[in-house]
Protein backbone atom coordinates (compact mmCIF):
# COMPACT_ATOMS: atom_id res chain seq x y z
CA UNK A 781 0.00 0.00 0.00
CA UNK A 782 2.62 2.42 1.10
CA UNK A 783 4.97 1.34 -1.68
CA UNK A 784 2.22 1.80 -4.24
CA UNK A 785 1.62 5.39 -3.19
CA UNK A 786 5.24 6.42 -3.36
CA UNK A 787 5.53 4.84 -6.79
CA UNK A 788 2.67 6.83 -8.37
CA UNK A 789 4.06 9.95 -6.73
CA UNK A 790 7.38 9.57 -8.44
CA UNK A 791 5.70 8.65 -11.70
CA UNK A 792 3.80 11.92 -11.85
CA UNK A 793 6.93 13.85 -10.90
CA UNK A 794 9.11 12.43 -13.65
CA UNK A 795 6.34 12.90 -16.23
CA UNK A 796 6.22 16.58 -15.37
CA UNK A 797 9.98 16.94 -15.66
CA UNK A 798 9.97 15.10 -18.95
CA UNK A 799 7.34 17.37 -20.45
CA UNK A 800 9.38 20.46 -19.57
CA UNK A 801 12.41 18.87 -21.16
CA UNK A 802 10.50 18.17 -24.39
CA UNK A 803 9.42 21.82 -24.61
CA UNK A 804 12.99 22.96 -24.03
CA UNK A 805 14.21 20.72 -26.83
CA UNK A 806 11.42 21.92 -29.11
CA UNK A 807 12.38 25.55 -28.47
CA UNK A 808 15.99 24.78 -29.30
CA UNK A 809 15.00 22.95 -32.49
CA UNK A 810 12.76 25.81 -33.60
CA UNK A 811 15.56 28.33 -33.12
CA UNK A 812 17.99 26.06 -34.94
CA UNK A 813 15.57 25.61 -37.86
CA UNK A 814 15.16 29.37 -38.19
CA UNK A 815 18.91 29.91 -38.24
CA UNK A 816 19.18 27.20 -40.91
CA UNK A 817 16.45 28.95 -42.91
CA UNK A 818 18.36 32.20 -42.52
CA UNK A 819 21.44 30.59 -44.08
CA UNK A 820 19.56 28.65 -46.76
CA UNK A 821 17.39 31.50 -48.04
CA UNK A 822 20.30 33.14 -49.90
CA UNK A 823 20.86 30.13 -52.11
CA UNK A 824 17.59 28.19 -51.93
CA UNK A 825 14.40 29.89 -50.77
CA UNK A 826 12.45 26.64 -51.15
CA UNK A 827 14.73 24.92 -48.65
CA UNK A 828 14.34 27.84 -46.23
CA UNK A 829 10.56 27.46 -46.49
CA UNK A 830 10.85 23.78 -45.61
CA UNK A 831 12.85 24.59 -42.47
CA UNK A 832 10.18 27.10 -41.45
CA UNK A 833 7.44 24.57 -42.17
CA UNK A 834 9.19 22.09 -39.85
CA UNK A 835 9.58 24.72 -37.13
CA UNK A 836 5.85 25.56 -37.38
CA UNK A 837 4.97 21.87 -37.13
CA UNK A 838 7.11 21.42 -34.01
CA UNK A 839 5.56 24.53 -32.50
CA UNK A 840 2.03 23.24 -33.12
CA UNK A 841 2.73 19.72 -31.91
CA UNK A 842 4.50 20.77 -28.73
CA UNK A 843 2.57 24.03 -28.22
CA UNK A 844 5.81 25.90 -27.93
CA UNK A 845 5.40 29.45 -29.14
CA UNK A 846 7.67 30.82 -31.80
CA UNK A 847 9.42 33.97 -30.51
CA UNK A 848 7.87 37.17 -31.86
CA UNK A 849 10.90 38.30 -33.84
CA UNK A 850 11.13 34.91 -35.56
CA UNK A 851 7.41 34.86 -36.25
CA UNK A 852 7.75 38.16 -38.06
CA UNK A 853 10.00 36.50 -40.58
CA UNK A 854 7.26 34.09 -41.65
CA UNK A 855 4.52 35.07 -44.10
CA UNK A 856 1.19 34.69 -42.34
CA UNK A 857 -0.54 33.75 -45.56
CA UNK A 858 1.77 31.24 -47.22
CA UNK A 859 4.28 30.49 -44.41
CA UNK A 860 7.23 31.46 -46.61
CA UNK A 861 10.43 32.52 -44.86
CA UNK A 862 10.73 36.27 -45.32
CA UNK A 863 14.18 37.71 -45.81
CA UNK A 864 14.47 41.40 -46.74
CA UNK A 865 15.69 41.82 -50.31
CA UNK A 866 15.36 38.13 -51.18
CA UNK A 867 11.92 36.80 -50.33
CA UNK A 868 10.39 40.01 -49.02
CA UNK A 869 10.37 43.71 -49.77
CA UNK A 870 10.65 46.00 -46.80
CA UNK A 871 9.61 49.63 -47.00
CA UNK A 872 9.71 52.23 -44.27
CA UNK A 873 6.90 54.75 -44.42
CA UNK A 874 7.54 57.92 -42.50
CA UNK A 875 4.17 59.52 -42.95
CA UNK A 876 1.72 60.47 -40.18
CA UNK A 877 1.89 57.05 -38.56
CA UNK A 878 5.40 55.76 -39.24
CA UNK A 879 5.36 52.11 -40.14
CA UNK A 880 7.23 49.40 -41.96
CA UNK A 881 5.53 47.36 -44.64
CA UNK A 882 6.78 43.91 -45.47
CA UNK A 883 5.66 42.37 -48.75
CA UNK A 884 5.97 38.64 -49.26
CA UNK A 885 7.41 38.12 -52.73
CA UNK A 886 5.99 34.61 -52.82
CA UNK A 887 2.28 35.40 -52.44
CA UNK A 888 2.20 39.19 -52.32
CA UNK A 889 0.75 39.47 -48.82
CA UNK A 890 1.61 42.74 -47.09
CA UNK A 891 2.07 43.18 -43.38
CA UNK A 892 2.50 46.46 -41.60
CA UNK A 893 4.26 47.13 -38.35
CA UNK A 894 3.91 50.41 -36.56
CA UNK A 895 7.21 51.94 -35.54
CA UNK A 896 7.65 52.89 -31.93
CA UNK A 897 7.92 56.63 -31.68
CA UNK A 898 10.69 58.11 -29.60
CA UNK A 899 9.34 60.71 -27.26
Ligand SMILES: [Zn+2]
Nearest residue numbers: 855858884887
Ligand atom coordinates in the same frame (compact mmCIF):
# COMPACT_ATOMS: atom_id res chain seq x y z
ZN1 LIG B 1 3.36 34.82 -48.55
